[in-house]
Amino acid sequence: MLLEATPSVVDQEINPWQSAAHRFDEAALLLRLDDGMCKVLRMPSMELTVNFPVTLDDGRIELFTGYRVQHSIARGPAKGGIRFAPDVSLDEVRALAAWMTWKCAVVNIPFGGGKGGVICEPQLLSESELERITRRYTAEISEFIGPERDVPAPDVNTNEQTMAWIMDTYSMHNRHTVTAVVTGKPLELGGSLGRPEATGRGCMIVTMEAMKRFRLTPENTRVIIQGFGNVGGMAARLMTRKGFKITCIIEYDAAVYNPHGLDIESLMAHRSETGSIKGFPEAEDVDRFDALLMDCDVLIPAARENVITSANADRIKAKILCEGANGPTTFVADSVLAEKRVFVIPDILANAGGVTVSYFEWVQDRQGYFWNEAQVNERLEEIMVTSFNDVIAFAAKHAVNNRTAAYMLALDRVANAIRRRGLYA
Numbered sequence: 001m002l003l004e005a006t007p008s009v010v011d012q013e014i015n016p017w018q019s020a021a022h023r024f025d026e027a028a029l030l031l032r033l034d035d036g037m038c039k040v041l042r043m044p045s046m047e048l049t050v051n052f053p054v055t056l057d058d059g060r061i062e063l064f065t066g067y068r069v070q071h072s073i074a075r076g077p078a079k080g081g082i083r084f085a086p087d088v089s090l091d092e093v094r095a096l097a098a099w100m101t102w103k104c105a106v107v108n109i110p111f112g113g114g115k116g117g118v119i120c121e122p123q124l125l126s127e128s129e130l131e132r133i134t135r136r137y138t139a140e141i142s143e144f145i146g147p148e149r150d151v152p153a154p155d156v157n158t159n160e161q162t163m164a165w166i167m168d169t170y171s172m173h174n175r176h177t178v179t180a181v182v183t184g185k186p187l188e189l190g191g192s193l194g195r196p197e198a199t200g201r202g203c204m205i206v207t208m209e210a211m212k213r214f215r216l217t218p219e220n221t222r223v224i225i226q227g228f229g230n231v232g233g234m235a236a237r238l239m240t241r242k243g244f245k246i247t248c249i250i251e252y253d254a255a256v257y258n259p260h261g262l263d264i265e266s267l268m269a270h271r272s273e274t275g276s277i278k279g280f281p282e283a284e285d286v287d288r289f290d291a292l293l294m295d296c297d298v299l300i301p302a303a304r305e306n307v308i309t310s311a312n313a314d315r316i317k318a319k320i321l322c323e324g325a326n327g328p329t330t331f332v333a334d335s336v337l338a339e340k341r342v343f344v345i346p347d348i349l350a351n352a353g354g355v356t357v358s359y360f361e362w363v364q365d366r367q368g369y370f371w372n373e374a375q376v377n378e379r380l381e382e383i384m385v386t387s388f389n390d391v392i393a394f395a396a397k398h399a400v401n402n403r404t405a406a407y408m409l410a411l412d413r414v415a416n417a418i419r420r421r422g423l424y425a
């Protein structure tokens with residue numbers, strides 16, 4: 001019996017939709033949201049599943065499944081990335097779409113929340129297969145996206161090239177160029193300066209705000225980062241430039257450690273040469289799972305969901321947890337971290353730098369007038385610092401932890417927008 005019961009508890013803990021629902025319920029209860037409003041905010045407003053064929057390079061036809069979920073369009077067009085991965089599921093995309101609604105509300109940008117995904121194994125697909133998958137998926141969802149409706153962006157395993165294909169496919173269907181249909185595009189197609197670094201930069205900005213509470217300066221702050229891609233890699237690069245000591249980088253296949261701080265640019269060069277961070281001469285290879293639990297001041301999980309769970313939360317040593325990924329901590333682990341007094345910068349605040357500069361990109365595309373990098377970075381900093389202070393003030397006022405405060409603040413903003421609009425029926 002016990003053996004049967006255990007997996008279901010674990011399943012619940014790691015199902016992102018359950019995790020999102022749990023945090024939602026807690027915040028809604030504390031805000032005393034009425035039942036009707038809870039029903040509206042709890043469920044995505046649109047869920048689309050598409051099954052579509054693509055011809056592979058060897059001539060075979062493969063059928064792919066993709067999703068696009070719009071959780072809320074109450075405060076503006078749905079906004080959120082598209083991920084390509086073998087374990088994408090409707091529940092995951094739903095949770096990620098809801099998190100985008102809350103994230104955009106926390107940083108107070110005029111968007112709702114959406115997310116998309118295609119079940120595929122990008123590492124096993126050629127560039128032209130990826131292009132065909134992207135274009136056909138775009139055609140399947142094209143009626144539902146658009147600058148005023150739903151604006152996709154990069155996420156796990158998608159990048160600016162993917163966005164260029166989406167923009168082109170959508171534009172071909174509409175018979176004119178529509179740059180504002182996606183963000184995270186290449187610069188020459190209406191992308192924004194500063195967008196590739198934005199999520200990592202946002203993580204650094206909020207971490208530095210949190211450090212003021214611990215009297216930490218970059219020079220005496222040791223950082224462990226999980227993930228070395230768009231979020232983790234950029235955070236590592238920018239933080240090293242500021243003087244932080246990045247003592248450990250953890251990837252999906254290896255982890256490297258140097259107590260004096262890793263040289264991030266050489267580590268990047270090593271990975272481009274060898275295909276992995278493994279065996280980096282200026283560091284020691286360590287176990288990927290133990291690495292999360294090593295002594296440090298700041299831990300930045302910047303890869304995937306469910307990294308900090310009931311199985312390891314009690315052994316986390318970091319003073320500050322800055323969630324670069326979406327959903328890296330399970331709801332069961334939340335209470336363990338709270339007991340240990342880890343200062344958590346929750347995902348919907350910590351990684352909001354990406355969508356904030358996406359918003360800047362959308363604004364620039366619609367105006368046809370582009371900003372310089374200093375303007376982008378300055379405005380990003382202003383929004384991140386204000387949002388950090390809003391969340392911290394909310395936490396103090398309501399005597400709740402930072403995550404609950406961020407959810408409460410976001411739910412309140414979205415609920416207010418819905419109340420103001422009223423129901424059309």
Ligand code: GLU
Nearest residue numbers: 080081153155354355358
């Ligand atoms: N995929 C990123 C996120 O999870 C960026 C979304 C966007 O820019 O729309 O926040």
